[in-house]
Structure formats: structure tokens, C-alpha cells
Amino acid sequence: MARIRFKNVRHAYPPPKGQEPVYALKEINQVWEDGGAYALLGPSGCGKTTLLNIISGLLTPSEGEILFDGVDVTSQSIAARQIAQVFQFPVVYDTMTVYDNLAFPLRNRKMNESLVKERVEQIADMLDLTTSLKKRAANLTADGKQKISLGRGLVRSDVNAILFDEPLTVIDPHLKWQLRSKLKELHQQIGMTMIYVTHDQVEALTFADKVVVMYDGTVVQVGTPVELFNHPKHTFVGYFIGSPGMNVIPCTVDNGQPVFAKNPLPIAQPVNKDLSGKLEVGVRPEFIDFADEGIPVNIEKVEDLGRYQVLTLKHEQETIKMVLNEDQTIPSENPKIQFNPEQTRVYCDGWVVEEAAHD
Amino acid sequence: MTKTQNNKAWWLVVPVLLLVAFNAFIPLLTVVNYAFQETFGNNIFFWEGTTWFEQVLRSSRFHDSLIRQLIFTGMILAIEVPLGIGVALTMPRKGPWVSVCLVLMALPLLIPWNVVGAMWNIFALPEIGLLGHTLNSWGIDYNFTRQPVSAWMTTVIMDVWHWTSLIVLLCYAGLSSIPDDYYQAAHIDGASRWAIFRYIQLPKMKRVLTIAILLRFMDSFMIYTEPFVLTGGGPGNTTTFLSIDLVKVALGQFDLGPAAAMSLIYFLVVLLICWAFYTIMMRNEEQ
Numbered sequence: 001m002a003r004i005r006f007k008n009v010r011h012a013y014p015p016p017k018g019q020e021p022v023y024a025l026k027e028i029n030q031v032w033e034d035g036g037a038y039a040l041l042g043p044s045g046c047g048k049t050t051l052l053n054i055i056s057g058l059l060t061p062s063e064g065e066i067l068f069d070g071v072d073v074t075s076q077s078i079a080a081r082q083i084a085q086v087f088q089f090p091v092v093y094d095t096m097t098v099y100d101n102l103a104f105p106l107r108n109r110k111m112n113e114s115l116v117k118e119r120v121e122q123i124a125d126m127l128d129l130t131t132s133l134k135k136r137a138a139n140l141t142a143d144g145k146q147k148i149s150l151g152r153g154l155v156r157s158d159v160n161a162i163l164f165d166e167p168l169t170v171i172d173p174h175l176k177w178q179l180r181s182k183l184k185e186l187h188q189q190i191g192m193t194m195i196y197v198t199h200d201q202v203e204a205l206t207f208a209d210k211v212v213v214m215y216d217g218t219v220v221q222v223g224t225p226v227e228l229f230n231h232p233k234h235t236f237v238g239y240f241i242g243s244p245g246m247n248v249i250p251c252t253v254d255n256g257q258p259v260f261a262k263n264p265l266p267i268a269q270p271v272n273k274d275l276s277g278k279l280e281v282g283v284r285p286e287f288i289d290f291a292d293e294g295i296p297v298n299i300e301k302v303e304d305l306g307r308y309q310v311l312t313l314k315h316e317q318e319t320i321k322m323v324l325n326e327d328q329t330i331p332s333e334n335p336k337i338q339f340n341p342e343q344t345r346v347y348c349d350g351w352v353v354e355e356a357a358h359d
Numbered sequence: 360m361t362k363t364q365n366n367k368a369w370w371l372v373v374p375v376l377l378l379v380a381f382n383a384f385i386p387l388l389t390v391v392n393y394a395f396q397e398t399f400g401n402n403i404f405f406w407e408g409t410t411w412f413e414q415v416l417r418s419s420r421f422h423d424s425l426i427r428q429l430i431f432t433g434m435i436l437a438i439e440v441p442l443g444i445g446v447a448l449t450m451p452r453k454g455p456w457v458s459v460c461l462v463l464m465a466l467p468l469l470i471p472w473n474v475v476g477a478m479w480n481i482f483a484l485p486e487i488g489l490l491g492h493t494l495n496s497w498g499i500d501y502n503f504t505r506q507p508v509s510a511w512m513t514t515v516i517m518d519v520w521h522w523t524s525l526i527v528l529l530c531y532a533g534l535s536s537i538p539d540d541y542y543q544a545a546h547i548d549g550a551s552r553w554a555i556f557r558y559i560q561l562p563k564m565k566r567v568l569t570i571a572i573l574l575r576f577m578d579s580f581m582i583y584t585e586p587f588v589l590t591g592g593g594p595g596n597t598t599t600f601l602s603i604d605l606v607k608v609a610l611g612q613f614d615l616g617p618a619a620a621m622s623l624i625y626f627l628v629v630l631l632i633c634w635a636f637y638t639i640m641m642r643n644e645e646q
Contacts, residue, residue: 058543078546091544093558104558108549152548 002068002160002193004032004055009064011050024050025061026217032195032210034069037187039208040197043240047217048197052163055195056083068160084153085163089170090145094138098129101137102151109156123155126186143175147182154186161193168203180207201241213237229284230343233352238282244310244321247288251281251346258346261316263295266341277349285310285323287343290331294338299330313337393619411620421621423596424604425628431511431600432579435518439575440568442519443526448560450531461531464524472521476588479517483589503590507597510590514598517585522575529571533564569640573633580629601625 009028012021025047032038040048053059054066057078065074073081093101102120111119124130127147132140137148146167153162164183168176184207187194198204204211205225213221213228213236220234221227225241232238238246251258256270258281265281297320301312311322311330322337324330346353394411396404415421450460470478485491485502494501503509537559545555583602586592592599592607599607605625609618 056543056547058546078543079549083547085544085547087540087544089538089540091540093562095558095562104550105548108551108554149544152544 003034003070004030004161004193004195005067005070006030007065007067009051009054009061009066011047011054011059011061011063021062023062023217025054028064028219030212030219030222032193035191035193037184037194037207037209038196039204039211040195040214041199041201041204041211041240042214043199046214048199048214049165051214052085052165052195052197055161056085056163057081082156082158082160083163084156084159084161085165086146086149086153086167088166090142090149092137092140092145092148094136096137097133098124098135098137098140098148099133101148102129102133102155105152105156119155119157123151126154126189127151127182143171143179146171146179150183154190154192159192161195164194164196166198167196168198176203183207201243205241211241213240215240231352232282232345235280235282235347235350238284242284242286244285244323246282246284247320248280248282248347249318249320251279253279253346258344260295261318263315265339265344267344267346268341271346271353275346275348275353280347280350281339281344282347282352283339283344285321287340288320288322288337289340290328291336291338294336296334296336299335302330390619390622393615394623397616407616411616412624415617415621415624420596420604424599424601427597427599428580428601431515431582432576434515435522435579436572436575438515438519439523439526440572443523443571444530444564444568446523446527447530447534448556450527452535461528464527464531467521467524468528470521472584473588475517475521476585479513479520479585480589483513505594507594510594510598514586514589517589518579518582521585522578526568526571526575529567530564533567534560537563565640569637573636576636577629577633580632 006028009025010023011025012023015021028051040051042048050059054061057073057076057080060074065072067073068081093104096104099120102123103116106116106119120133121130124133127150129144129147129151132144137145140148150162150167153159168179171179180203183194183196196204196207198207205228209224210222211225211228212219213234215234215236221232221237223231228237228241232241232246235246235248239248249260251260251265253259253271253275254264256272258265258267258271258279260281295315297313297315299311300314300319303310303312307326309324309326311324313320313322313335320337392404395407395409397407398404446464450464451457467475480488482488483491483503485495485504491501491503500506501509503513541559541563542555545559550558581602582600583606586598586600587603587606590598592603605618605621608614608621
């Protein structure tokens, strides 16, 4: 188990001939604590798998260092790093039994057979695989195979971290939930550092203590699920997390107050007056209410999702989404909306303009 | 809900049935017809029962060529399968060399069989052939037209040269279907090179390898053109394999009855071995 630290890690894949290299990872400086459950969340192509492969040693970064407990492992081999990895598609050794699969990493390290047995049985018990130990691995279902992949990581006691690369992609929805709770449970039981890559916000938010949101090769925010929801530091985080995502609408700033299409928007703390760059205001659909005074809107669409409704509103050319609880009603005439000042933020070139110290 | 019964679609199968009837079934029945009867021409036949079968099964000539055939097929399989796997493993997975290697590998397969025989015949001629002349100039007494061992070696090497590519290409296809994840997982599990081959590559190649071995078995068991052009079955009868022997009986001696009986026995042997091999391989799969 180890604390993982990235120092100025950058990575570019070899470019096609005659082209400048494009950095898949722009610059990563992070410290991930020992025993934490981290989720790397981001859209496809944001560099999260690249980062994962750098941790496991499948890739060597073009620049920068990666340290486990203060030891530079950048140039160490995969085996020397003691990392376990679970891949998107389950990897099992088809011809072996479940038992042999779980024993494989230990036998490769020349462990005593009686110790192997003890360890395999212990892990099989944790993963509910005891009854299928004698079965051939090829005959298991996808979730069973994925458990074996996971088990091969857990079986080694000297593992620094377990990496998951979208491990639930091929699992049936109802089993996904089970397996995810199992992972969470295992994390609490053995307290190993776990790093989980996904593009599914629900998976990330339910699995992790800390979610690392990545976008276009950089880490845009690291935080608990609540922090990410309440204080998105980047419009991407606001938009990516939450359903529907945060409203991001263009604005100007007048006297420290954002103004959207001539409507002043009250915010908790005035922002710095001289901002240059693309200015936007972000507010979550949950923090918009109907009011007597405010921005006049047209209601374009109402989607009833059971416990709440999602309204699509329009003011001039801008679309605004709003979430309405069951007990709230839609005004019949001239609807006007107001944003919750505490939850309205100004973003400059995508990044939040710090109005006050929070958390 | 009632289902409409309409069997008119079966008529669409008729062309295929006719085709199969004319190119497989009817010729086979003709052979069966000859195998149980004696004819002296003019379409006059006399019933002989199982006489021809008994004659063929008792003849030491048939036994000898069957044994030769089994040894030959065994030898080429023993060489081609490991060699083919080995070459497939060393071929590059990506990059510009992939297509170069594939084309080079495919080349021998594109050469007509009698041309292969003629090429090796000339190549191996003791006086003027590159191979034959070189061997003799090194002091190795080599003459495939006179020495049985030389003739056998040449035939086997010719077949290896001609057909190993088939196994290479099939194995290569099997290998390229293995996702990178498997190799990465194996590295993480600390697997040795041998363990990767034994537990990842070989199991993933199993299906294509089964097909490859079946194809090579059938083709080599029925080999005719190449040894016929190379050695003509000689020296003596030492490279007379089953097909060559069959043609000698049928067209050389015009013994249609025994030849037909021999054909049927030959056919059944091939069928039986293929079936047994395939069943064993697939039974393992299901365990």
C-alpha cells in the first residue's frame, strides 16, 4: 500500500510523422493518499486511461515523475511496482480453474503452495467464489470473470494499489450495482488504495471518497461527491456531474455583479471587476425557482421524471434547465425565474472566479 | 395465433441439391457401383460382393502405401505445426512489416502444386540443381532419384516449404485476436514468457490450430501432385503414397473394381480420423 504522488507528469503518444506531439496528459501534480478510494472521472479521450497506465507502469510518461511512498518508480517495471489492475473486459486464463486463476500470480512469484491455498481460499470467500473454485474459469458469467480478475489483484498481499479500468462496462445492470457495493465493502475491509476509472458519474460518486475529474488532459477538480456538486470549479465539472448538468450561460460583469441579457443576477459575493476572457455564469437546475420578479422565460418542455420534473426554459436564445419538485407548481402566466445567489457562480474561461473562501 | 404452413421455400434448395448430386453424390455412387461389381466393358457388370474390399484389405501393397502415408503425414505435421506456431509468434503485430511478412508467408500457397513439384525437382537435381549440387559438393551423397532417404527428405521438406505458411497464417490470425489486456494482465500477474504462451496464446489459438491441423492432415493424406512430379513415387515404390498408388491401380492397370474399393476405404479412413480428432478437440473445449 502506498501514497501515490505525481510530479509534473506529462505524456504524449508518438505523433504521426511530421506532426507535433499532442499531449494526452498536459500536466498532472497530485498526491493520492494511502488507502483512499479514488475515482478518475471524465469523458472518453480525456486521458484517464493514460494516467492509469502510467501508474501501473504499462506506460512511461514523456515527462515527470511518479512516486510511491516517496520512492521514484517512474522507470520501474510493472512487476516491481506491485500494482494490480482490473481491465474493462474480464481477463481470465480460460484453461485454468477458478482456483488456479487466483493462485496464478502467487505461483508466478514462487510462493509456498500451502500459503497459496490459504490465501486463495480467503480471497474466494471475500468474493463469494468459494463454491465455484473447482469450475473452469471460462464457464463463468461476465461478472464472475470480473471477480476473478479482481481476485487476482487482491490475492497478493504486497500490492501497492488496485487499479480499475472501467471494470463494469460489460456487466449486466443489476449485477453492476452488486459488484460495485462489493468493491466498496472490500475497500472498507482491507483498506487498500483503489483507483477506479470511469466515465459514469454514478459509478464514480458511489464508489469513491474522492473523485478526480479530468477533462482534456488535465485534472480540473478533486473533491468529494458533495464538493463537486455544490462547488464545481470548472464549467465542465458542473456540466458533467449532475443530471441534468449545470446551466452555463454567457454573461457580462457589471460592478462585480453578473448580468445575463440585461437581467442582473444577484450573487453572494461580488467578483473582481476587471475580468478578461469568456465570462459565463453557472447555476444548477436544482437552484432555480419561480418568483414574482426575475428573468422572464418561455416554458419549452416539461419532462416528468416521477419525483421531480425537468423543465426546459428559454430566455431569448439561451436554454435553461430547471428541476421542479413534486410539490411546486408551474405558474400559469408570465413565468419568471430566480437563481439562488449562494449557488450562482461566475466562470472566466471555464474556471470559477473565486468569490469567497469556501470549504 | 395460427401459423401459415407454406413449404414452397423448399423448392429454392433444388439448385443446390442438383449441384451436390452431380458433383459429389452421383460420382460417389458410381464408385460404389464399381466397388461391388466386375466389368469387362460394354456396360456389362457381374456382381462380386465384397471380393474387392477383401482383396484390397489383404494386399501388402495397400498396407505398405498406407503405412508410408501415415508416416509421411505424421512427419509433416510434427514439423509444420511447431514451426508454424513458432513463426507466427515471431511475426510483428503492428507496423509496416506486418503486410510484408504476410505477403511473404502467403507466396508459397499461391504456387500451383505441380509447379511446386517441378521447382523442387529441378532445385534438387544432383548434377544441376542448386540444392542437389551444393549438397554433393559438400561431400554429402545426395540423389533423390536413386536413394529412398534422399527422396523422402526432399518430399517432406518440399511439403514443409509449401504448407507451413498455412499454419503460420491461421495461427497469426488467432494471435492477433488476443486483446492487449491479456498480455498486460499477465505482466501484472508476473507471468513468464512460457506461461504467457501456455495459458494465453495456446488456448486462444486452439480453435484455429484445430482447423489448421485438420486441413493439413486431409491435404497431406491425399497428397498426389507434388510427389508425383518430384519422384513419381520412386525410387521403386518408396514414395508411393496412397493417392499415387490408387492412380496406378485405376489408370495404370485399369483395375476399376479394386481401385473403387480402395477409394472407398481411403475415403472412410480420412473421414474417421478427422471425426475422431475433431471430436476429441471439441470435447476438451466443453469441459
